[in-house]
Amino acid sequence: MKNSILGMLLALGIHSTACNNNEDYHPLTAEEGEQYSGGSVTVANATEEAFGFSAPQLTTDQAVDFGVGNSFFRQSWVSAPSSTTARDGLGPFFNAISCAACHFKDGRGRPPGFDGEMATGLLMRLSLPGSDAYGAALVDPVYGHQLQDLAILGQTVKGTYTITYTTITETLADGTVISLQKPTYNINNLGYGSLAPGILISPRVANQTIGLGLLEALDEQTILALADENDANGDGISGRANYVYDVMSGTTVLGRFGWKANQPNIRQQVAAAFVNDMGITSYVFPNEICPPGVDCDAIPNGGSPEISNENLDKVVLYSQTLSVPIRRNFDEQNVLRGKKIFNDINCAACHTPKLQTGNSHAIAALRNQTIRPYTDMLLHDMGDALSDNAPDFLATGNEWRTQPLWGIGLINTVNGHTRLLHDGRAHNVTEAILWHGGEAQQSKEKFKQLTAKEREDLLAFINSL
The missing domain is CATH 1.10.760 (Cytochrome Bc1 Complex; Chain D, domain 2)
Structure with a gap:
């Protein structure tokens, strides 16, 4: 090979x-x-x-499922009802109409380049100080744990965001001055009242999706062997593991994915993106996310769940088996x-x-x-x-x-x-x-x-x- x-x-x-x-x-x-x-x-x-x-060594069935998963990753979802029954159910609140809208060509998103540009893979997580019974951060009681800045026809958008930048500088030893842009995030045009007092806003940009399955395939002990929480070797580096809630097993397990290692496996990462980013329910997360006062049951949907079990699993396999490019x-x-x-x-x-x-x-x-x-x-x-x-x-x-x-x-x-x-x-x-x-x-x-x-x-x- x-x-x-x-x-x-x-x-x-x-x-x-x-x-x-x-x-x-x-x-x-x-x-x-x-x-x-x-x-x-x-x-x-x-x-x-x-x-x-x-990955080049997939079985024939896996290769077929990779192709189907690729299709569901790249193609757009539409609001229900639609003749495209396998891909309807978008929203009612969402950030993107497809996985590829944020992970274009399985790659990386970025912040808007100017005020008014549509989001290209950056979203705002919302949380409150404290944690729930599972250890997860508390969420805003109205807006949940993510600001969806788009909505289907007939629904009020939850809100939008803007970014302002302040220039700060770093001077290198040889006199080179590097300008850095420090962002400040502002939530605007709220559709359902004020955010909760003390709300915490965490921007998260969509990452490239290569090699995820290989990281999932690392033994837990391989990762834990690298931890040095108390800096026993005195090098100033004290990496530690995150432990997070696995929805399907109902247990707390090692976190691997997401910017803060807040997802335990690719299946939950993919399913969470479907429901939070696109409003698409699945067997992992079967419930729509709606603000109080909005009756999700009265809004047409794409079935229950909106992505079939088989198709979700094919998107998961697709995400697990993307290759890593060779070095140049x-x-x-x-x-x-x-x-x-x-x-x-x-x-x-x-x-x-x-x-x-x-x-x-x-x-x-x-x-x-x-x-x-x-x-x-x-x-x-x-x-x-x-x-x-x-x-x-x-x-x-x-x-x-x-x-x-x-x-x-x-x-x-x-x-x-x-x-x-x-x-x-x-x-x-x-x-x-x-x-x-x-x-x-x-x-x-x-x-x-x-x-x-x-x-x-x-x-x-x-x-x-």
Whole structure:
């Protein structure tokens, strides 16, 4: 399989040599196989379709289900009643009409580029201080835990949001000044009265969906072995696990997905997106979300549930089996120097380079894979500057799950932008690093001390992922 990928890579012209005859020191070398970020679940593609390929070792039935799941992921839902009975039931309140509206080409959303632009994958979570019996954050009694800024014909939109930005600066050791945009979020045009006093607003941008099944296939002990909640080794890094409510099992389990690791598995993540983002009910979340005084039962719907069990499961399988794109320029000297800098300034303490999936996932293609996601799947305190002040199960307002870095260098190719972090405030990798604080403060300060050439090499490495 690797030979075939290498052949395709050569054909694409994105393979490079490890040696550079202009270097005046012993050349660095790549690790064997490190270009295969998803193990055998890797695709040799660096085009705008790079995030949309299936794992290559699916069974025939799984490959068919992948295609059907892809269809339901990409195509739009409509309000009921409709002749398109398999795809009606949108709303009554929603943020998007399809999964792909936020995850375009299975990629990453961004904040609106200007006032009045329709949302392109950014939404507002709402919560109140405290937690319910399951440990989940309390929600606004009228607006729930997410502001849906669209509604079907005949219904009043719950509200809209605007963003204002304040410029702050970071000065690097060589005198380079980087301007950062600090966002402030405002909820406007509320349709059902005021928000509850003390409401907490947490912006969340839609992430790329590559490699999710491989992260689901990691054994729990593999993740927990990376935790160091009390910083026993004294390196200033104290990642810890989130434990969240699994709706189907009725138990509290390890959180893996979402910006604060607040979802236990891909099925619940997908079903939650259907009901919260599009108003589509499923066997996981069978109830519409309506404000008090709005009789959801009196509004036409697409059945109960609105997406059939079989079709939901196919979207789940689709989300589980998206491949990871192969790395580009992985063995060039500037990229390898950047990799060394990445390790030297301790970015790898949270962005763990290499992990091994377990052997028990329901999808055989995801088992026993050596993967390079650059995440530890744990919560880390990222400092006050990135805090949303909104707890989420065990996650505090300052804590976020380490973002996987695989595919980061292709976001611009696939989605036409380079906006990063949980709300897309960073316009590029440099800005994202400079927003880091808390446990990452030391690494940030080391980054600021790098020379321009060292920063260039580090960015070349990160963008090769």
